[in-house]
Amino acid sequence: MVPALEADPTGQYLPPRSRDALARQWRQQALLAEDELPAGWRRGDVRRARLQNHRLGLPSGGPWHCPPLIDGLALQQHFQQRLMVDLRWSCRSTQADWRRQPKPWPRLVISESQRGGRGRLGRSWQSAPTGNLYLSLLVSLQRVDELSLLPLLSGLVIAELLGRHGVDSGLKWPNDVLVNGAKIAGVLVEADLASRPARLAIGVGLNWWLPATHRGALDRPATDLREQLGNHALPDRTGLLRDLTEGLLQQVDLLEAGQGASRLTAWRSRDLLRGHRLRIDDGHNEYLGRAASIDEQGRLLLQCGDGLKRLSSGEVTRVWIDQ
Structure with missing residues (x-):
């Protein structure tokens, strides 16, 4: 028997019977938010909403454009007992309070929007309910000697998934997925190594x-699947979530078997920084040098004036493109 999607006070879960109610929420909250309408327009004005859809280049089968709903029941039926699916309309963050998430694990937490989405270094992640994928995969791991590879392998899973849908992307160390220099997805991995087995949260944001x-509120270029593929070629979000989660679970299995490094050749083939001069801030020091890809632990190799540095974390603050 497939376990039912459950209710929980930390978020608004979506049992199948609430899909009609969710569709109404989409119409009322997602694409008709006040900041999406020109000044002087009122929420609920059918004619003006149609014009707004036209301005945004959206298909308009009705007065509002509604991204296809995530089918949580289909996801749960696919994964059966391998993991529990938590599907919410809104939550603070799929990464928030993950250590207190109830069993069973693995657990896939998905939300249509986040009130406090976050990325690396405490950055906020734009998390409006416009169809983007916000998820955290909560897993346990006995073997942690290759744990440092998980952010890289997670980004590789996303890049390969996008490639199967016709989107050519690259990887920016340590955890960004870019298309023509614009960010389309990011990864945030958090770990509780004090527990045995170790518990991990793999957070992913993917712009649908x-x-x-x-985009105007972002401090760097961004893109999405709609821009890359067009309205009529957008992939089904439920299928994307299914395939993405399968890929992430496979990477966890590789780490458990001590075979994570076998994927590094594929990662290096998509490395966007290799050969470029960089400035990197690791929170303690700033480094200037030329990137020489990554080592077997996923550390960035940076050839500096005083020798080769191996950086396990850091923020790439500038990239010089050699002509």
């Missing part, structure tokens, strides 16, 4: 549709 009004 990021409206121009939201």
